[in-house]
Amino acid sequence: MTPEERSKRVQTMFSQIAGRYDLMNRVMTGGRDIAWRRAAVRELKLPKNGHCLDLATGTGDLAFAVLEQFPDAKVVGMDFSEGILRGAVKKSTDRAENRTTWGVGDALALPYDNAQFDGITNGFLLRNVVDLPQCLQELRRVTKPGGRVVCLEITHPQTPIFKQLFHIYFYKFVPVIGGIISGDRHAYRYLPNSLSLFPPAKPLLQKFQEAGYRESYYKLLGLGTMAIHVGIA
Numbered sequence: 691m692t693p694e695e696r697s698k699r700v701q702t703m704f705s706q707i708a709g710r711y712d713l714m715n716r717v718m719t720g721g722r723d724i725a726w727r728r729a730a731v732r733e734l735k736l737p738k739n740g741h742c743l744d745l746a747t748g749t750g751d752l753a754f755a756v757l758e759q760f761p762d763a764k765v766v767g768m769d770f771s772e773g774i775l776r777g778a779v780k781k782s783t784d785r786a787e788n789r790t791t792w793g794v795g796d797a798l799a800l801p802y803d804n805a806q807f808d809g810i811t812n813g814f815l816l817r818n819v820v821d822l823p824q825c826l827q828e829l830r831r832v833t834k835p836g837g838r839v840v841c842l843e844i845t846h847p848q849t850p851i852f853k854q855l856f857h858i859y860f861y862k863f864v865p866v867i868g869g870i871i872s873g874d875r876h877a878y879r880y881l882p883n884s885l886s887l888f889p890p891a892k893p894l895l896q897k898f899q900e901a902g903y904r905e906s907y908y909k910l911l912g913l914g915t916m917a918i919h920v921g922i923a
């Protein structure tokens with residue numbers, strides 16, 4: 691499969707599972723995904739009246755977490771799957787809030803000039819992109835100097851016993867339960883595959899350094915199954 695075909699497949703898949711996406715997140719994480727997004731936003735440190743891009747926004751939960759912690763911020767939620775983005779637009783209409791705008795766009799070729807945003811968030815994007823170095827450079831490019839790029843993503847736990855338990859849960863249980871709830875067996879088989887090819891937290895940090903961030907660090911949460919990587923542009 692070419693990178694273009696893989697990318698198209700990811701795009702279509704997220705549009706197809708859009709209707710059950712939030713429910714699946716809550717079930718698979720026992721509701722912890724909400725706290726993980728909030729923890730990611732705590733690393734964002736937007737200035738007053740900050741302008742944030744939430745990339746791969748999906749149904750918008752990370753974008754709404756930014757609004758919650760920064761009451762004067764404006765957020766652009768962007769995703770390359772129109773189908774899943776509709777969920778975000780609906781939530782924003784239901785909440786009658788006017789601090790978000792939504793748009794379709796690809797993380798590998800953002801439709802913005804350099805240094806447009808005070809900060810960028812993304813949840814569960816990096817594992818899905820077909821060119822990780824390009825994505826990290828693109829995120830840095832559109833961030834103002836000193837602004838933060840905050841990436842929340844699943845990672846490979848390192849504690850030996852927990853590593854095995856996680857392996858059973860993520861590689862055996864999740865595809866089955868995900869398939870049942872979403873009605874799409876292929877989508878939730880894709881999830882463990884996408885992690886197996888993804889770098890562990892430390893090598894991922896190295897990629898931030900290679901992409902030219904001035905400073906970068908990461909924090910682990912969820913018993914070492916989640917990582918927040920932060921790059922300072």
Ligand SMILES: C[S@@+](CC[C@H](N)C(=O)[O-])C[C@H]1O[C@@H](n2cnc3c(N)ncnc32)[C@H](O)[C@@H]1O
Binds near residue numbers: 704747750796814
């Ligand atoms: C697992 S969902 C995460 C949604 C949301 N950020 C959250 O916290 O629940 C991954 C999202 O990444 C989007 N995505 C994947 N690759 C992308 C790309 N290259 N550009 C923009 N969006 C992308 C998918 O369409 C999907 O909505």
